[in-house]
Amino acid sequence: MAREPIPTWSYALVVVRRGDKFLMVHEVKHGQLWYVPAGRVEPGETFAEAAVRETWEEGGIPIRLVGVIRVEHSPQDFGARMRVIFLGEPTDDTPPKSVPDAESLEAAWVGVNELSGYALRGDDVRELFEYVAAGGVVYPLAVLQLEGLPYPIS
Numbered sequence: 248m249a250r251e252p253i254p255t256w257s258y259a260l261v262v263v264r265r266g267d268k269f270l271m272v273h274e275v276k277h278g279q280l281w282y283v284p285a286g287r288v289e290p291g292e293t294f295a296e297a298a299v300r301e302t303w304e305e306g307g308i309p310i311r312l313v314g315v316i317r318v319e320h321s322p323q324d325f326g327a328r329m330r331v332i333f334l335g336e337p338t339d340d341t342p343p344k345s346v347p348d349a350e351s352l353e354a355a356w357v358g359v360n361e362l363s364g365y366a367l368r369g370d371d372v373r374e375l376f377e378y379v380a381a382g383g384v385v386y387p388l389a390v391l392q393l394e395g396l397p398y399p400i401s
Contacts, residue, residue, distance in 0.1 A: 254326035259297035260285040262375050263310055263335045268356035269376050270343065271365065272305040275351055280368040283375065284354075294331040294391055302335060306354040307344030310335040314385035316375065332375070334385050 261284045263270035271281045286301040288294055295312055302310050316332040343354035357365065359376045367373065379385075 256328050257288040258330045259294045260332045261298045261302050261335045262379055265337050268358050270306050271357045272354045273352040277368055281365040282368040298333045305351040308341055309338045311338050315390055
């Protein structure tokens with residue numbers, strides 16, 4: 248007899264770095280606080296596709312993903328949450344979003360030393376920015392693969 252599936256909610260978060268600044272978005276939800284571009288992975292979408300999409304929708308910045316900072320899995324009695332935290336960089340000089348819409352109120356490039364001037368959604372924002380600024384380990388994007396792909400030896 249097959250077991251019931253475990254409901255799992257999947258999210259992509261992106262730390263976008265440009266020099267010594269990081270992209271932050273002023274959220275419409277969650278008390279209108281400031282956070283990194285983040286959101287749910289939609290059906291049929293990879294974590295990486297969700298990361299690029301959320302950054303464009305919330306921050307107005309086209310990016311390329313550089314690597315994976317961390318994969319988090321939080322099991323609970325009723326299901327689980329999984330988050331993949333990416334490192335990204337802008338692909339051009341497009342300015343951050345300045346016109347509010349359903350995705351975010353605005354976006355900005357912010358230095359670690361400027362964070363005290365922003366109402367942050369969580370302490371993880373400062374921790375992530377400091378981690379990246381200090382040269383923390385970033386794993387290759389290849390650590391995330393679609394199920395069933397071959398395991399290359401070289």
